[in-house]
Amino acid sequence: MSKRTIVIDAMGGDYAPQAPVEGALLCLEKYPDLSIVLTGKEDAINKILSGKTYDKERLTIVNTTEVVENEEKSPVQAIRTKKDSSLVVGLRMVKDKKADGMISAGNTGSVMAGATFLVGRIKGVFRPALSVELPTGKNPTLVLDLGANMDCKPQYLVQFAQMASIYYHKLHGIENPTVALLNVGVEPTKGNQLAKEAYQALSECKTINFKGNAEAREIFEGNYNIVVTDGFAGNVMLKTTEGVASYIFTSLKKEIKSSFAAKLGALLMLKSLKKMKNSLDPRRVGGSALLGINGAVIKAHGNSRQDSFVSAMDQCLTFINNQVIGDISDALEK
Amino acid sequence: MSKRTIVIDAMGGDYAPQAPVEGALLCLEKYPDLSIVLTGKEDAINKILSGKTYDKERLTIVNTTEVVENEEKSPVQAIRTKKDSSLVVGLRMVKDKKADGMISAGNTGSVMAGATFLVGRIKGVFRPALSVELPTGKNPTLVLDLGANMDCKPQYLVQFAQMASIYYHKLHGIENPTVALLNVGVEPTKGNQLAKEAYQALSECKTINFKGNAEAREIFEGNYNIVVTDGFAGNVMLKTTEGVASYIFTSLKKEIKSSFAAKLGALLMLKSLKKMKNSLDPRRVGGSALLGINGAVIKAHGNSRQDSFVSAMDQCLTFINNQVIGDISDALEK
Incomplete structure (x- = not known):
């Protein structure tokens, strides 16, 4: 298994930023080869990290100024307008292959819309689905x-x-x-x-x-x-x-x-x-895989606590390491 | 509260005829003014009644030779062809005002189709609904x-x-x-x-x-x-x-x-x-009221045991004694 870099949306979910940030640290502990990028408000993230022990080489913060809220009226609009949000910036990193995948516990509609518009669909997929x-x-x-x-x-x-x-x-x-x-x-x-x-x-x-x-x-x-x-x-x-x-x-x-x-x-x-x-x-079942998206995007439950991010990470890495996307793409071409 | 006559379909449900027949006896005990008509195979019903103590004046059996099965492929077809079934005969009694209401734990589709075609809709109702x-x-x-x-x-x-x-x-x-x-x-x-x-x-x-x-x-x-x-x-x-x-x-x-x-x-x-x-x-929640039907028809759960028929009877009598149908009819005319 090669080294992977996964983005975690530090601002998504009911218990953000605490749960995703602490969840990220649990993931680093569990996977010694994993690198994590936290997208979100740097100050808030650093406050939670302060005093904690972790491998600093494997954790990067990308500062973002906007937040896609849980209760966005139009998830699509939020993705289009909040270009410097933790969600949009993270998804762009997946799109640009700067990261291998992303986990967000944010608004389901926004995660789905963002993944569809920014990361894109696998060729031949009519509609991506939440599973x-x-x-x-x-x-x-x-x-x-x-x-x-x-x-x-x-x-x-x-x-x-x-x-x-x-x-x-x-x-x-x-x-x-x-x-x-x-x-x-x-x-x-x-x-x-x-x-x-x-x-x-x-x-x-x-x-x-x-x-x-x-x-x-x-x-x-x-x-x-x-x-x-x-x-x-x-x-x-x-x-x-x-x-x-x-x-x-x-x-x-x-x-x-x-x-x-x-x-x-x-x-x-x-x-x-x-x-x-x-x-x-x-919170413990883990996340929903977005099937049909041309990238490994896992939507963690809005209620996610730190340990849910570990389950979501398990799923995300399984998704990547088993080339689920490549196989779906091959199957649809037939 | 005046005296009421309610039909119980003795052949409907997973535990018929035992559960509906024994349920009928429980209902007679609970409601001293109530009369019950059991529709179904007379022999089978009498076998269950034999040796039991109950007020024979308030229990009538109407013998029917056919049964609408739980797994009817076409519920509508079953209602049309099985004219001498416990369900059809019972519903006709409601239609003809020989009974005030009916309880059946039979096939949901057939009970609904039968009630709609035989008892009919309240004037102005687009579609009756199961509640x-x-x-x-x-x-x-x-x-x-x-x-x-x-x-x-x-x-x-x-x-x-x-x-x-x-x-x-x-x-x-x-x-x-x-x-x-x-x-x-x-x-x-x-x-x-x-x-x-x-x-x-x-x-x-x-x-x-x-x-x-x-x-x-x-x-x-x-x-x-x-x-x-x-x-x-x-x-x-x-x-x-x-x-x-x-x-x-x-x-x-x-x-x-x-x-x-x-x-x-x-x-x-x-x-x-x-x-x-x-x-x-x-089984204990009781039955579903068929709202919009021009008669008190309660669909008891297919799994109904004898005590479920008592809950269904409670509902049926509430329905009748409170003139739910008359009030729905008045409301829709407005």
């Missing part, structure tokens, strides 16, 4: 699109499946990963217009291992390696997952407080409960 | 549509909101219940084409208390009384909820088995864990 791995009873399931493409055409979903098949194979070493279409029932005639047409198009695609429709319920059973859907339904699914998990753990906490036996029980179960909670915590 | 109440940290949230209407127009969603507002008020006594649109972000410009147009249409509707967009994550916090969406996204949300809850409790079980301390802890927490699980168990 994330969900925990299941078996192998994790890679789901996409999670919100980059609101109104999709059937052929976009076919391409999502093709790109995801290559990525999943690299991530987990599974040949011909299985693909399902998110739908409201398993029969081919089920669903809205898009789902019905996508079912047909996916069935006809010879380069993927399409297994048919999957209901959202089934996904957590881990019966499929990859699940494709449009960005609206995918986003609803992802956010429902977060909502239900958070509801269950909050209610459980309340319940536990209501009885002494339960309190004692919870104490004994603490490790189990925490392990469970973490497996569904988006 | 269900989800548990939240505060008041329950009524979500619709959950799968009856795959491709929706913005005005359908406005009507879903109007009908749900009336029903929610009757159920919980809350005046002007708040309404939100399920979307991928809170800003008015977010979402797919349908969501953008629906946002506009909902904003312009003066008879509802529209509060804007809600992300799926927020719904479980209970910030809104009603959430409207198209049947595809609603179904994805509902089934994700079931999938995540089941995943969490299955994994927790596995975790608990792995350590003695956790096992002991779980034993002490048993009551809390069960309470939690039940609150998310679709």
Whole structure:
């Protein structure tokens, strides 16, 4: 593995700049050959770094004066106007091959728009997609699109499946990963217009291992390696997952407080409960790979704490070292 | 409250006929003025009733020879051809005012199609919708549509909101219940084409208390009384909820088995864990009200056990005794 340089957006996410900066230090510790560039407000970054021990040769700060906010009204506009933002400057470094990849926990829309406009798409890609791995009873399931493409055409979903098949194979070493279409029932005639047409198009695609429709319920059973859907339904699914998990753990906490036996029980179960909670915590799941972008760009969750940047770095390096982009490009040329 | 006669489809659901028949007996116990008609195979029903004590005057069996299966390829076709099925015969009784309402745990598509074709829509209703109440940290949230209407127009969603507002008020006594649109972000410009147009249409509707967009994550916090969406996204949300809850409790079980301390802890927490699980168990949440149908038809969950029929009966009687249909009809005429 050759030496890599990865940009971390120091200003992106709910806990920026602290979480990305401290996350960067954890990454340097884990990967002795890695160099990191932090883009962001130099003063703020240095304040966090001050007094900390790390290999200064492998950490560079590129000072930027603007910030793409979490709540930008127009993500595209933000990318166009905030030219000296930590996000735009970082993405330009990827575009100009000054860095091998980038991680940002900033506004999803802006990261996606920035990656698309500044780094660009892989030739032949209709629409890049946001993907994330969900925990299941078996192998994790890679789901996409999670919100980059609101109104999709059937052929976009076919391409999502093709790109995801290559990525999943690299991530987990599974040949011909299985693909399902998110739908409201398993029969081919089920669903809205898009789902019905996508079912047909996916069935006809010879380069993927399409297994048919999957209901959202089934996904957590881990019966499929990859699940494709449009960005609206995918986003609803992802956010429902977060909502239900958070509801269950909050209610459980309340319940536990209501009885002494339960309190004692919870104490004994603490490790189990925490392990469970973490497996569904988006902060620990790592980031979303932007599939279809001509560069390794990982969108870390907005809630990311420092350790999430390590998971995102794992993903980013896997992406680069396995030449996911080259393989997607080759597959689409066929 | 006057005496009511409700049909229960004895052949519908995963545990039919046992669950609906035993559920009927529980309902008779709970409501001393209630009469129940069981539609289904007389022999099978009598076998379950044999030896049981109940008020025979208030339980009638209408023998039917056909069954609409859970896995019907075409729900509409099943309704058209299986004229002597427990579902069709029951719905006809509602249509003909021989019964005040009906509960079925059968195939959702068939119950919806049957109710629409046989009982009919309330005058002025574009599309009837399937609604269900989800548990939240505060008041329950009524979500619709959950799968009856795959491709929706913005005005359908406005009507879903109007009908749900009336029903929610009757159920919980809350005046002007708040309404939100399920979307991928809170800003008015977010979402797919349908969501953008629906946002506009909902904003312009003066008879509802529209509060804007809600992300799926927020719904479980209970910030809104009603959430409207198209049947595809609603179904994805509902089934994700079931999938995540089941995943969490299955994994927790596995975790608990792995350590003695956790096992002991779980034993002490048993009551809390069960309470939690039940609150998310679709079998206990009761049924989906079919809003927009000119009769009280409750679709109980396919997994329904006997006690779910009691919850469904509670809903059915609330629906009838509060004249939800009359009020929806009046509201739509305005």
